[in-house]
Amino acid sequence: MLRAEGLTKHYRQGETTITALDGFSYDFPPGATAIVGPSGSGKTTLLNLLAGFDLPSAGTVELAGVRIDDLGEDERATVRLKNAGFVFQSWNLLPTLNALENVAFPLLLAGVARPERNQRALELMEKVGLADRANHRPNQLSGGEQQRVAIARALALEPAVLFADEPTGNLDSAAGAKVLDLLLEHASGQRRLVLVTHDLQVAARAARILHLRDGRLITIEKNS
Numbered sequence: 001m002l003r004a005e006g007l008t009k010h011y012r013q014g015e016t017t018i019t020a021l022d023g024f025s026y027d028f029p030p031g032a033t034a035i036v037g038p039s040g041s042g043k044t045t046l047l048n049l050l051a052g053f054d055l056p057s058a059g060t061v062e063l064a065g066v067r068i069d070d071l072g073e074d075e076r077a078t079v080r081l082k083n084a085g086f087v088f089q090s091w092n093l094l095p096t097l098n099a100l101e102n103v104a105f106p107l108l109l110a111g112v113a114r115p116e117r118n119q120r121a122l123e124l125m126e127k128v129g130l131a132d133r134a135n136h137r138p139n140q141l142s143g144g145e146q147q148r149v150a151i152a153r154a155l156a157l158e159p160a161v162l163f164a165d166e167p168t169g170n171l172d173s174a175a176g177a178k179v180l181d182l183l184l185e186h187a188s189g190q191r192r193l194v195l196v197t198h199d200l201q202v203a204a205r206a207a208r209i210l211h212l213r214d215g216r217l218i219t220i221e222k223n224s
Helices: 043-050 073-083 099-109 114-127 143-154 173-186
Strands: 002-013 016-027 031-036 058-063 084-087 161-165 192-196 208-213 216-222
Touching: 002 043, 016 043, 016 058, 016 216, 031 043, 043 058, 043 161, 043 192, 058 073, 073 084, 084 143, 099 114, 099 143, 114 143, 143 161, 143 173, 161 173, 173 192
Parallel strands: 031 192, 031 208, 084 161, 161 192
Antiparallel strands: 002 016, 002 058, 208 216
């Protein structure tokens, strides 16, 4: 369902080549996998490559049985819509839509009828504790509220793989715990959650922790 082999990413800065990721290989099993490491270790780069938002300099990514590193941008977007959800660190909410419409947007892209998509979106807004903010636009919401809307949106299509970049980073401890419970609940059965976090307490709740340093996978830690 999600596998990386020899994944490498180089960037150019003037005359210098920066290696953000160096030969990452891992076959992600069902359940929750946390990715940790110091700033600049390649965590967000890895997430973007796994989700097909960026292409590797070398190596392969297989998502839902499809090699997405071989696909064009539109084809990758189609595979992602059918199989993956993504919680961005910067939220990426659409400013002209209210919270409910933002959550329903993936359902609209998937062709779900309006009554069904609005009902599903409202249920998710309730799960993240924001049903009373459904008609507010992003600029009328706090950072933490926007983060919860983004998480609800990522869950809208019940994706087989959910990618989350610091999903609790803008939340207080109570809201963060509630959101983490929701994400881990989603990762039950054969679904996968790939979670980047700097919070070791959050990482400890995942089934396994991948430690990155200087773009390389250093250790794999399994939690009991």
